[in-house]
Amino acid sequence: MFELIIDGLIGSLSITNLLLMSLAIMGGIIIGTLPGLSATMGVALLVPLTFGMEPATGLLILGALYTAAMFGGANSAILINTPGTPASVATTFDGYPMTLKGKADQALITAVVASVVGGIIGTLFLIFLSGPLANFALKFGPTENFWLAIFGLTIIASLASGSLVKGMIGGALGLLLALIGIDPVTGIPRFTFGYSPLIEGINLLPAMIGFFSIPQVLNMIEKNEKYVAPYEKKPKALQRTMKQLSKHPGLLTRSSLIGTFVGMLPGAGGNVASFVAYNESKRFSKNSSEYGKGSIEGVATSESANNATVSSSLIPLLTLGIPGSPVAAVLLGGLLIHGLRPGARLFTETGHIAYTFMVGLIVANILLLIIGLLGIRYFVKALSIPTNYLAVIITVLAVIGSYSMRNSLVDVGVMLACGIAAYFLMKVDIQPAPIVLGLILGVIAEQGFVLSYQMSIANGSFFQVFFTGPINLILIALTVISIFTPIWVNQQQKKASRTMDLPDDKDIKM
Helix, strand or coil: CHHHHHHHHHHHCCHHHHHHHHHHHHHHHHHHHCCCCCHHHHHHHHHHHHCCCCHHHHHHHHHHHHHHHHHHHHHHHHHHCCCCCHHHHHHHHHHHHHHHCCCHHHHHHHHHHHHHHHHHHHHHHHHHCHHHHHHHHHCCCHHHHHHHHHHHHCCHHHHCCCCHHHHHHHHHHHHHHHCCEECCCCCCEECCCCCHHHHHCCCHHHHHHHHHHHHHHHHHHHHCCCCCCCCCCCCCHHHHHHHHHHCCHHHHHHHHHHHHHHHCCCCCCHHHHHHHHHHHHHHHCCCHHHCCCCCHHHHHHHHHHHHHHHHHCCHHHHHHCCCCCHHHHHHHHHHHHCCCCCCHHHHHCCHHHHHHHHHHHHHHHHHHHHHHHHHHHHHHHHHHCCHHHHHHHHHHHHHHHHHHHHCCHHHHHHHHHHHHHHHHHHHCCCCHHHHHHHHHHHHHHHHHHHHHHHHHHHHCCHHHHHCCCHHHHHHHHHHHHHHHHHHHHHHHHHHHHHHHHCCCHHHHHC
């Protein structure tokens, strides 16, 4: 393995590969930044272009674009409160508030550094622990996926802005949206109101674009301010950001490990990973009250977690031939057109190609760090665009991004409907984040529950299927802890507040 790693490093550092990966990274950042143009779409468009290349070179380009597109979503999330990819939704919670405080450069630097750290940690697991992790991922069946989704839904307590009830309402609305379409058991259309295009259900990307971009546009028009946020270039932004991140040494590691774990589970992905990591970081943070108000920890958590899923989603793909994400499924096609078959033979018969690809992902992350940091000076120029022009640009990109997913005007209608609804919901302090979380996890939870329930009928015991097994018990315990921790913290804060308000004995005597 050591010799293959060295050969892979040498191969990935060739001038041709470095140049092509750099171009792919620049293209990936652009694709990730533009709402609607997902990493899956970018990799799918690039696969045919790699057919005439050497297999290792083709895979390196695809991996580099995937890595950069996952990071690129943070740019629009931070600057205009519109996540470029679903995995960057959690980045908006603190990234955009940092922009409003005039700290856009620090937020962007944090996103780049955290993305690279997460990407490298995920790749190290891919290189050295692919086999054991793939076998562990296989133990996740429908029941485990159901409890993972339920655990994810408890994060709503962290996303609720001051009101758990309103957060729960938002999550319930998201779950209702996830129910639109064909019932997985009976095959009967639900909540389509006789409109056949809704049989396919609500597509996540158009809904996400609508929930975040349209309210932002309407708020710009309503406030009628010249610019989105004040920005003045400050010296030594990189040094100040690194100094702040160094105060939280375990933050990036913990979030990257969560991203690695969630990313290798088929059907989860960066959006689930970033939400889970955000919740856990907020739970362990000494400054949890700052989350959602412009915390650098929140940006670092989200970006390190979602980029760690890039490599970890390839673990079941390369070892077992099971894609861990939609992009991994497209990469499977890239492997096959080059005559490479996932599994043991990939590492034995074509080990030099496999390890060049895996080690090349580390090189791609280093290139992303360089290109990302150099590009910040250009990214922040979006803040100098007057809001009347920026509102038009965001609307056009939202329409194009929604339409381009399936070339469907229905998706554009879904985007506009979700956006207008989100605007009015935000007026009563129901934020879009819990709704999007419910939409993401609702599909996973329902599929897991239905399959598990059918297994329990065949098994004859509902309890044995749902409440036994080490992974199920761990996830149930985490769910219970996640539900009651915010309640306990709330009580402690109220108790501390009452203690501070009590007068001193001396004051009473006086």
